[in-house]
Amino acid sequence: MKPGQISETQQLGPMSGFIIPHTMQISIGILSFQQLLSKDSGQDAWLACLIGGLFSLAIMWMILRLLKNEQKFGRADFFSIHQRLFGKWLGGLLNFFVTAHVVLFGVVFLRSYIEILQVWIFPQLSVFTFTILFCLIIWYIVLGGIRIVGGICMLSFIYMIPLYMSTVFAVPEAYFSNLLPMFEHSPASILISAFHTTHIYLGFELMLYFYPFIKRPQLAKKWCYFGILTSMYIYIILMLMATVFFSRGEMRLTIWPTVTFWKSVSFPLLEHVDMVIIIYYMWALLPSVSMSAWVASRFVKHTFPVIKQKYALVGVLLIFVIISVLIKNGEQVKIANDLYGNIGFFIVYAYVPFLLFYQWLMKKVRGKAA
Amino acid sequence: MKLKTLVILLLLALLSSCMPTNIIDDILMVEAEGFDYIGHNQILGTATMPNYVQSGNPGGQGGGLPSTASMMRYVSGITYDGKSLVDKFQPEGQRPLKIGKVRVMLFDKKLAKHGMRDQIDFRNRDPDTPRDLTIAIVEGSTNKLLTAQDYQTQIPISRYVQDMIQQNNEQNYPTSNLSQFIYSYYGNYMDPFMPLIKKIGNHLEMTGIAIFKKDKYVMKVPNKDTFIFKMLFEKFNQGVYDFEFAPKKHIAIRNVHTTINYKVKDGNSSAPDIYAYVKINGQVRQAYVGSISKSRAYRVEKPLEKQMEQKASKLVRTFQKKGTDPLRLGDTVRSFTYNFDGKSWPERYQNAHFHCQVTVNISQTGISQ
Numbered sequence: 001m002k003p004g005q006i007s008e009t010q011q012l013g014p015m016s017g018f019i020i021p022h023t024m025q026i027s028i029g030i031l032s033f034q035q036l037l038s039k040d041s042g043q044d045a046w047l048a049c050l051i052g053g054l055f056s057l058a059i060m061w062m063i064l065r066l067l068k069n070e071q072k073f074g075r076a077d078f079f080s081i082h083q084r085l086f087g088k089w090l091g092g093l094l095n096f097f098v099t100a101h102v103v104l105f106g107v108v109f110l111r112s113y114i115e116i117l118q119v120w121i122f123p124q125l126s127v128f129t130f131t132i133l134f135c136l137i138i139w140y141i142v143l144g145g146i147r148i149v150g151g152i153c154m155l156s157f158i159y160m161i162p163l164y165m166s167t168v169f170a171v172p173e174a175y176f177s178n179l180l181p182m183f184e185h186s187p188a189s190i191l192i193s194a195f196h197t198t199h200i201y202l203g204f205e206l207m208l209y210f211y212p213f214i215k216r217p218q219l220a221k222k223w224c225y226f227g228i229l230t231s232m233y234i235y236i237i238l239m240l241m242a243t244v245f246f247s248r249g250e251m252r253l254t255i256w257p258t259v260t261f262w263k264s265v266s267f268p269l270l271e272h273v274d275m276v277i278i279i280y281y282m283w284a285l286l287p288s289v290s291m292s293a294w295v296a297s298r299f300v301k302h303t304f305p306v307i308k309q310k311y312a313l314v315g316v317l318l319i320f321v322i323i324s325v326l327i328k329n330g331e332q333v334k335i336a337n338d339l340y341g342n343i344g345f346f347i348v349y350a351y352v353p354f355l356l357f358y359q360w361l362m363k364k365v366r367g368k369a370a
Numbered sequence: 371m372k373l374k375t376l377v378i379l380l381l382l383a384l385l386s387s388c389m390p391t392n393i394i395d396d397i398l399m400v401e402a403e404g405f406d407y408i409g410h411n412q413i414l415g416t417a418t419m420p421n422y423v424q425s426g427n428p429g430g431q432g433g434g435l436p437s438t439a440s441m442m443r444y445v446s447g448i449t450y451d452g453k454s455l456v457d458k459f460q461p462e463g464q465r466p467l468k469i470g471k472v473r474v475m476l477f478d479k480k481l482a483k484h485g486m487r488d489q490i491d492f493r494n495r496d497p498d499t500p501r502d503l504t505i506a507i508v509e510g511s512t513n514k515l516l517t518a519q520d521y522q523t524q525i526p527i528s529r530y531v532q533d534m535i536q537q538n539n540e541q542n543y544p545t546s547n548l549s550q551f552i553y554s555y556y557g558n559y560m561d562p563f564m565p566l567i568k569k570i571g572n573h574l575e576m577t578g579i580a581i582f583k584k585d586k587y588v589m590k591v592p593n594k595d596t597f598i599f600k601m602l603f604e605k606f607n608q609g610v611y612d613f614e615f616a617p618k619k620h621i622a623i624r625n626v627h628t629t630i631n632y633k634v635k636d637g638n639s640s641a642p643d644i645y646a647y648v649k650i651n652g653q654v655r656q657a658y659v660g661s662i663s664k665s666r667a668y669r670v671e672k673p674l675e676k677q678m679e680q681k682a683s684k685l686v687r688t689f690q691k692k693g694t695d696p697l698r699l700g701d702t703v704r705s706f707t708y709n710f711d712g713k714s715w716p717e718r719y720q721n722a723h724f725h726c727q728v729t730v731n732i733s734q735t736g737i738s739q
Contacts, residue, residue: 119497181708247560253556271500274497
């Protein structure tokens with residue numbers, strides 16, 4: 001076994017290249033992104049979804065390229081790349097920053113979900129109690145290792161399929177004329193909306209952390225692209241659904257268009273489908289938060305090898321609880337979401353290409369020196 | 371390790387917080403709400419709850435008296451408009467009032483004329499209110515309608531009203547519920563509508579469609595024109611049109627299929643042309659003796675088309691004069707026009723030319739010649 005290689009009993013199959021990035025992308029943004037997107041580009045917002053998805057495909061290609069180049073230098077993950085390229089201290093600092101973003105990823109989703117629970121179902125819900133209970137589940141999942149996290153992602157993917165199918169209930173009440181006239185908005189406003197899609201497409205960059213855990217990564221490559229294409233498809237469908245279901249003025253006022261849409265679905269003997277789905281939606285949250293906790297605990301293990309991952313995990317989850325409780329109201333949740341989206345935009349669209357370039361540069365420089 | 375896990379799991383029991391529960395036997399489910407405007411931004415609100423009184427069942431639980439027997443039927447009181455009736459009436463309820471399953475919301479005509487901005491905003495903000503809620507304007511007092519005891523039917527009034535409106539929505543009345551109302555109310559270049567109901571004697575009746583301008587009631591489409599309204603509004607397949615081809619000589623036509631297609635020309639000009647193409651596929655149900663037969667069906671089609679076109683144009687002209695747009699023509703024009711000029715639309719709407727072309731196909735004339 002080469003140094004830095006992961007034992008095969010701890011590795012995931014190549015298919016997880018599809019499941020994990022995809023389930024990371026599907027998270028809390030799916031409930032509310034339509035409002036933000038249609039603000040600038042109205043009925044053409046689905047184009048913004050398309051553009052955002054294609055851009056993330058390009059970034060995915062860069063990430064895979066970066067990791068593949070790195071394979072011959074040892075373990076191919078974000079932490080090792082940083083330390084190899086920037087040295088122990090600067091690399092460690094960069095590791096801290098990217099991990100902070102991943103922690104933000106978990107916390108923002110957890111806290112936004114609690115906000116939705118408080119608004120829609122349980123106004124009296126205590127943030128502290130809920131996060132503690134939720135973090136216990138996360139603790140249990142992450143303790144099982146990356147394979148269990150991957151399994152949770154798989155289950156989440158399967159469990160979410162009925163929710164996507166629920167969009168068919170919009171068809172009888174749809175006003176397809178809302179989509180007309182097509183391509184009315186200027187490319188600039190569509191690109192602004194495409195910038196807003198970063199929040200929903202983020203998550204695939206976690207590939208940078210668990211790549212060495214994938215068995216036969218060359219096979220996982222095509223699955224990674226499929227994963228992003230699937231998310232893109234789901235987002236476009238949901239965007240179209242919201243556009244044809246709500247009038248423009250209504251959309252401007254609706255904070256969670258997807259949930260409001262579920263609110264108008266009803267079956268005989270089963271009304272308020274929205275409440276059932278919101279609880280069910282916890283399944284979309286589990287993989288994101290547990291992967292975030294896994295990455296954060298792994299960072300601690302990588303930086304301070306003395307600390308075992310399972311002890312680091314407790315600390316990480318405590319941080320989750322503390323930050324969640326510190327976020328007091330809906331406005332702060334929104335600020336945290338924006339912060340997460342903007343930092344993520346920088347990391348994915350500026351930092352990853354830069355890293356790829358820098359890696360290539362170092363190869364040239366060091367290659368000549370040797 | 372096992373002990374530790376056990377301790378943690380036991381500690382979990384302490385975490386269980388005291389969430390309020392909604393057990394069906396322990397709450398009062400509001401099923402209908404009525405709002406009567408009494409001036410000075412004050413309303414008389416009425417809420418009804420279902421009455422689960424069963425016939426005395428000896429040997430049943432509680433010594434023959436069901437636990438729900440003492441439930442009240444309705445509460446009413448005066449409050450300012452825009453306030454949730456549930457909050458207002460809680461002091462009168464012996465159990466928590468819950469609005470999660472409200473079926474019907476009724477407003478009287480005075481409130482509709484006064485403007486319903488606060489009411490609608492409140493409904494749109496409240497996560498508990500279902501979106502397929504049935505809403506209607508009442509001619510007369512909603513309080514009397516909801517609290518009257520002399521209906522022929524024994525089912526609760528909330529279900530009576532909802533069934534009646536939903537049934538008619540499939541026939542001559544355009545689809546209307548809270549979702550539709552909010553869609554039009556908040557949407558650009560369109561105005562909402564609601565069905566009008568009235569208590570006549572010991573029953574309820576649909577009397578037409580109440581047309582709003584923004585949040586204010588402006589006019590009524592009478593019962594006999596609802597077919598025309600629906601024909602221009604959406605496609606449907608269960609309406610009945612009463613055609614008076616000569617004085618006092620009627621033919622009742624049941625439509626099997628009606629489709630509507632809009633085309634718009636010069637959407638940004640000062641007088642846009644709106645073309646409505648209606649295709650009706652119908653069957654004759656009743657006819658004046660000797661007025662129709664299979665071979666002569668086509669003779670009825672032409673005058674019928676003409677009458678419908680005239681009526682449709684007249685209806686739209688009335689809307690244009692009042693400056694209201696319940697047919698969402700403005701939105702249709704927008705969807706056909708690049709860089710639609712929305713600011714000047716209210717003025718241009720009044721000048722818009724509406725052309726209606728109806729094609730009727732009478733497919734059957736009944737089982738006798």
